[in-house]
Amino acid sequence: MSVVDHTSIELSPRISEAEVADYVALLKPRVMSLVVFTALVGLMIAPIHVHPVLAFTSILCIAVGAGASGALNMWYEADIDALMSRTANRPIPRGRIAPGEAAAFGMTLAFFSVMTLGILVNWVAGALLAFTIFFYVVIYTVALKRWTAQNIVIGGAAGALPPVVAWAAATGSLSVEPVLLFLIIFFWTPPHFWALALFRSDDYARAGVPMLPVTAGPDVTRLQILLYTIVLVAVALAPWPLGYFDAVYGVVSLLLGGGMLWLSIDVYRLREGREANRATRRLFAFSILYLFALFATLLLEVVARGIAPLIW
Secondary structure (H helix, E strand, C coil), X not given: CHHHHHHHHHHCCCCCCCCHHHHHHHCCHHHHHHHHHHHHHHHHCCCCCCCHHHHHHHHHHHHHHHHHXXXXXXXXXXXXXXXXXXXXXXXXXXXXXXXXXXXXXXHHHHHHHHHHHHHHXXXXXXXXXXXXXXXXXXXXHHHHCCCCXXXXXXXXXXXXXXXXXXXXXXXXXXXXXXXXXXXXXXXXXXXXXXXXXXXXXXXXXXXXXXXXXXXXXXXXXXHHHHHHHHHHHHHHHCCCCCCCCCHHHHHHHHHHHHHHHHHHHHHHHCCCHHHHXXXXXXXXXXXXXXXXXXXXXXXXXXXXXXXXXXXX
16 A cells, blocks of 8 residues: 555656746846846837837847746756856756746747747847847857856857847847947946956856856956956947937946946956955946946937927
């Protein structure tokens, strides 16, 4: 009798312990919020009026596509997430969601986000969203992250594509403006993530992830942060003199770029002790503010141009 009971227990299907919050965590909501915001800017600066329903659909599909990428990333990286203190409490390492459940969840979201965007908005945007998900999951997560210290540099293209997808959703085509937004995010990504990697290098080393501080050392990483920041400041400022964005954006870009450059010099200069650690944390925190404020300025310019005729 007891043998039969044990067998039935072993063969019974596993009951998931996951709650709604666990599935939300799979979506990487903090990353998703940045994706939504940059995509919204790409949509708003497009020179075509988009029906509110289609605009909402576009942003929702881009957000869900980003969430799908996050879920598939967590599914594939569950083994290394369990080894890192920053990620050990994620739903899969904690055993609240099975890897297969996360993979199915991510694939379902990816399929429906791409198909919905393609059918309801246009297939240029749908194809770009599909490419973004593919690039993040296959190129970055599977092919690059565990094999090269340039993982963030190349893989950063996926995180830079949402405003391009949104522009395509509005216009059905591409142009210089979304490419400029892409380049800003692309060159912002290395100094942002390498600052994090500097004070989390033990985590990455323990998990065997070849982030630049692990493979090349902190000094090389500090130099690379400074060099990429110089390029970022120049790229972010360039749309103003080229005539694509207005003077308000140019001034804000100049001020924010000065702050970003100042902090990256601090990271390069301070190399030991608490001061060095504080410098990297300050740069990481400011880099988030930098990108948000830069894109918020573009959004405010669009709003200002829209209400100016009503006032005057």
